[in-house]
Amino acid sequence: MLEVQDLNVFYGGIHALKGLTIQVPQGRVVTLIGANGAGKSSTLRAIAGLIRNKKGHIRYRGSEISGLSPVDIVKSGIVMAPEGRKIFPHLSVLDNLRLGAYARKDKAGVEKDLKWVYELFPRLEDRKDQKGGTLSGGEQQMLALGRALMSAADLIMLDEPSLGLAPKLVREVFEIIATINALGKTVLLVEQNAFAALKIAHHAYVLEVGAIVLAGSGEELIADSRVRDAYLGG
Amino acid sequence: MSLAMFLQHGLNGLTLGSLYALIAIGYTMVYGILRLINFAHSEIFMLGAYFVLWGTTLFFLPWYVAMVVAVVVTAGVGILVDRVAYRPLRDAPRISALISAIGVSFFLQNLTIVAFGAIPREVYRPLWLETPMLMGEVRVLPLTIFVPTLSFLLMLGLVWVVYRTKAGLGMRAISKDIETSYIMGVSVNRIISLTFGIGSALAAASGIMWALRYPQLQPVMGSIPGFKAFIAAVFGGIGSIPGAVVGGVILGFTEIMAVAFFPDLAGYRDAFAFVLLIAILLIKPTGLMGAKLEDKV
Ligand SMILES: Nc1ncnc2c1ncn2[C@@H]1O[C@H](COP(=O)(O)OP(=O)(O)OP(=O)(O)O)[C@@H](O)[C@H]1O
Numbered sequence: 001m002l003e004v005q006d007l008n009v010f011y012g013g014i015h016a017l018k019g020l021t022i023q024v025p026q027g028r029v030v031t032l033i034g035a036n037g038a039g040k041s042s043t044l045r046a047i048a049g050l051i052r053n054k055k056g057h058i059r060y061r062g063s064e065i066s067g068l069s070p071v072d073i074v075k076s077g078i079v080m081a082p083e084g085r086k087i088f089p090h091l092s093v094l095d096n097l098r099l100g101a102y103a104r105k106d107k108a109g110v111e112k113d114l115k116w117v118y119e120l121f122p123r124l125e126d127r128k129d130q131k132g133g134t135l136s137g138g139e140q141q142m143l144a145l146g147r148a149l150m151s152a153a154d155l156i157m158l159d160e161p162s163l164g165l166a167p168k169l170v171r172e173v174f175e176i177i178a179t180i181n182a183l184g185k186t187v188l189l190v191e192q193n194a195f196a197a198l199k200i201a202h203h204a205y206v207l208e209v210g211a212i213v214l215a216g217s218g219e220e221l222i223a224d225s226r227v228r229d230a231y232l233g234g
Numbered sequence: 235m236s237l238a239m240f241l242q243h244g245l246n247g248l249t250l251g252s253l254y255a256l257i258a259i260g261y262t263m264v265y266g267i268l269r270l271i272n273f274a275h276s277e278i279f280m281l282g283a284y285f286v287l288w289g290t291t292l293f294f295l296p297w298y299v300a301m302v303v304a305v306v307v308t309a310g311v312g313i314l315v316d317r318v319a320y321r322p323l324r325d326a327p328r329i330s331a332l333i334s335a336i337g338v339s340f341f342l343q344n345l346t347i348v349a350f351g352a353i354p355r356e357v358y359r360p361l362w363l364e365t366p367m368l369m370g371e372v373r374v375l376p377l378t379i380f381v382p383t384l385s386f387l388l389m390l391g392l393v394w395v396v397y398r399t400k401a402g403l404g405m406r407a408i409s410k411d412i413e414t415s416y417i418m419g420v421s422v423n424r425i426i427s428l429t430f431g432i433g434s435a436l437a438a439a440s441g442i443m444w445a446l447r448y449p450q451l452q453p454v455m456g457s458i459p460g461f462k463a464f465i466a467a468v469f470g471g472i473g474s475i476p477g478a479v480v481g482g483v484i485l486g487f488t489e490i491m492a493v494a495f496f497p498d499l500a501g502y503r504d505a506f507a508f509v510l511l512i513a514i515l516l517i518k519p520t521g522l523m524g525a526k527l528e529d530k531v
């Protein structure tokens with residue numbers, strides 16, 4: 001569904017992505033793991049249209065999207081839940097969710113998805129009038145996921161959704177990702193928490209200083225000695 | 235001072251305060267989103283008044299029609315200023331946009347001199363607004379009812395847009411985090427244009443009503459009210475719309491009351507704004523209703 005081919009990203013003089021190529025097939029969970037500074041966020045941000053200084057191809061459902069604005073990319077069906085959640089602390093939970101649906105015109109569909117998101121995350125419904133900033137870290141992550149789902153995008157990109165959460169919540173987040181996938185969404189997942197990510201991923205890529213160094217199924221990479229040494233703590 | 239006098243001065247203060255508040259809203263909205271002090275805002279205020287003059291003398295529009303047209307046209311000028319002078323500098327250091335704002339301010343002032351001349355011009359105003367009515371003991375100028383009422387209605391409209399519409403949600407979002415709003419699908423440039431449009435329309439309304447009270451139009455007429463409104467916005471807490479309203483009203487009130495109670499101080503009238511500014515910066519640097527705004531890089 002998404003093909004990234006020979007993607008290069010530059011920050012001033014820094015060559016952050018060096019010819020990255022990945023494939024995200026429809027209906028799958030694909031994960032991208034790698035150390036700090038490897039270029040995982042840069043990859044997602046480039047796909048989302050936030051990085052202008054880039055070269056290469058990004059094709060979604062067969063058409064080139066690398067020149068589109070972030071707004072058009074959301075409209076074409078790709079949404080990103082950015083690193084650090086980035087919910088709007090001064091807006092109510094409901095407004096945060098509505099913002100996720102900002103690019104949509106189908107009012108009835110938005111209301112339907114709002115109900116659906118509340119079913120997935122009942123805690124958000126209980127707190128819908130509360131300011132986003134007053135939620136706990138775990139609840140904020142649920143809000144960030146719910147907000148992404150509100151866009152009705154088919155491809156959901158998640159940048160370190162388990163960051164800073166207690167182990168129990170981390171498990172919950174990964175369960176939710178599996179649920180979202182089971183409901184038909186394609187997921188591109190960036191994680192530091194390599195083991196958990198590889199366990200739920202159909203396909204996985206290992207990124208090192210801007211380039212893919214290993215690829216395979218989640219199971220294959222869990223078994224791979226290089227991955228075990230570098231990312232799974234031996 | 236008698237109660238009747240006090241009420242009269244109160245209405246005057248409220249009138250002046252609403253005029254400041256309407257200008258201050260534009261400063262605060264633009265600052266809230268772009269962290270830019272739009273120095274050209276004073277000239278937008280002035281243009282509103284001049285466009286009424288144009289409408290009534292050149293196109294022979296009835297004054298109330300000319301007012302509405304002037305508000306719309308000035309909103310357009312505000313949007314254009316952003317397009318031409320600020321948008322190309324969006325990714326540049328903030329000081330560049332600030333310098334550009336100062337440039338636009340001079341440009342608009344001089345353009346007005348070229349288009350309308352530097353000689354003060356008299357603008358038409360309906361006589362009934364200036365004819366005092368006697369309400370019991372109190373002599374009330376209809377203008378001092380008309381201006382606060384209309385201002386209040388405009389502010390209600392603003393609240394509706396900001397808190398009840400989708401575009402308003404977009405505004406509240408981008409004032410906090412432009413990038414995340416962008417990836418949520420908010421057309422950031424369109425919302426910024428809308429913000430300039432609304433802020434300019436309110437400043438134009440203020441300029442027009444200002445001219446009803448002080449009917450001499452001059453190309454520099456925006457400088458002092460604009461500057462005071464900016465102080466009002468800082469006083470109320472820059473970035474906060476309620477803060478701009480409260481700041482504007484307090485400033486207008488203080489100015490009128492101080493002169494009423496201490497006529498000897500009349501000559502220092504323009505200095506009160508600075509006293510208020512210094513006081514608030516000492517006591518609460520973020521202003522009355524201001525939250526801490528993170529700097530945007
Ligand atoms: N805005 C920027 N300006 C300059 N350099 C940047 C910028 N953003 C990222 N970089 C650099 O690009 C490289 C890749 O960064 P990126 O954020 O994509 O890494 P990451 O894999 O997401 O890391 P982390 O796990 O810490 O989130 C790093 O060397 C980083 O310093």
Ligand SMILES: [Mg+2]
Binds near residue numbers: 041159
């Ligand atoms: Mg990252």
